Amino acid sequence: MTYQLRDIRGQVVLITGASSGIGRATAMAFAEEGALLVLNGRDKERLNAVVSEIGSSKAVGVVGDCSSAAVTKEMASVALEKWGRIDSLVANAGTGYFGSVLSGTDDQIVETVNTNYIGTIQLVRAGLPELLKQGGGDIVIVASAAGYRGYANEAVYAGTKHAQVGFAGSLDREVREQGVRVSLISPAGTNTDFAFGNGREPGDPALADYLAPNDVAFQILTVVKMPISMRTQNWGTWSMKQGS
Numbered sequence: 001m002t003y004q005l006r007d008i009r010g011q012v013v014l015i016t017g018a019s020s021g022i023g024r025a026t027a028m029a030f031a032e033e034g035a036l037l038v039l040n041g042r043d044k045e046r047l048n049a050v051v052s053e054i055g056s057s058k059a060v061g062v063v064g065d066c067s068s069a070a071v072t073k074e075m076a077s078v079a080l081e082k083w084g085r086i087d088s089l090v091a092n093a094g095t096g097y098f099g100s101v102l103s104g105t106d107d108q109i110v111e112t113v114n115t116n117y118i119g120t121i122q123l124v125r126a127g128l129p130e131l132l133k134q135g136g137g138d139i140v141i142v143a144s145a146a147g148y149r150g151y152a153n154e155a156v157y158a159g160t161k162h163a164q165v166g167f168a169g170s171l172d173r174e175v176r177e178q179g180v181r182v183s184l185i186s187p188a189g190t191n192t193d194f195a196f197g198n199g200r201e202p203g204d205p206a207l208a209d210y211l212a213p214n215d216v217a218f219q220i221l222t223v224v225k226m227p228i229s230m231r232t233q234n235w236g237t238w239s240m241k242q243g244s
Contacts, residue, residue, distance in 0.1 A: 009034030017093030021192030136179030
């Protein structure tokens with residue numbers, strides 16, 4: 001018997017960090033399935049390019065920092081004004097910071113915490129009321145394998161990912177009985193530019209051995225399409241060339 005996944009055509013999905021990397025790949029994957037998208041990113045030119053590729057009838061961009069409540073509230077407002085509902089939230093926006101806890105600037109530390117953790121909370125706070133009102137929906141939080149075991153020289157980054165893991169677990173217990181499904185995606189290193197200048201550099205040959213953005217986008221799409229009777233507490237993945 002063929003396993004039946006959900007049809008998500010016409011569902012309204014909010015995705016942060018959608019202008020590049022995992023977020024862009026996720027937006028494209030959901031668009032191919034017929035979802036309607038509100039996409040967020042800080043780079044206006046990149047974000048507009050993603051919206052243009054998908055089509056303005058199926059995607060809308062909201063430029064800004066998702067750690068700002070005003071930005072995530074605008075995402076929710078745009079979704080409700082244009083399509084009248086919100087079905088899924090994908091808290092994907094992230095920035096990498098790799099180096100000693102004593103290196104880098106104070107601003108880099110604050111940006112990492114705000115983007116990775118506060119941005120997750122703000123998207124949930126903006127979209128969850130509508131999911132509860134509708135009687136259900138999906139929240140997908142993109143964390144990291146580092147949220148379970150951080151390596152040397154990534155203490156700040158790993159700390160933000162540990163925070164996401166704790167947040168997701170508690171949120172699941174808070175909203176599951178009200179029909180809201182919380183899924184945690186925890187990939188190992190992925191070949192994106194999210195940490196360029198903060199411990200990773202373009203052209204690093206090690207990047208070729210990492211997961212691809214499409215690998216993670218597949219995970220996100222899959223958990224949303226799963227029958228609503230089940231949920232994914234944590235889906236961790238590594239490439240075949242990465243250690244665990």
